[in-house]
Amino acid sequence: MNTSTIESPPSTRKAILMKYLYLLALSALLTTPAFPESKQAPAPSGTYVSDPAHSSVTWKVGHFGLSNYTQGSPR
Known part of the structure; x- marks a missing residue:
């Protein structure tokens, strides 16, 4: 008898x-x-100014669900 x-x-x-x-x-x-998430109110209209010392632009691209390629702007 094989017990394995x-x-x-x-x-x-x-x-x-x-x-x-x-x-x-x-x-x-x-x-x-x-409970379903409630929708956020839209941002108020107007002119926005970014602070270069505290702002950056980044983007991310998914690579077939395996990894993400992330790139950002230098400060």
């Missing part, structure tokens, strides 16, 4: 699968916000 590959009966596998699906559904429920 003991298989569980189908009923046990089904019970384990149901537990995993239950945990997956529970985690999805708990990570969903209870």
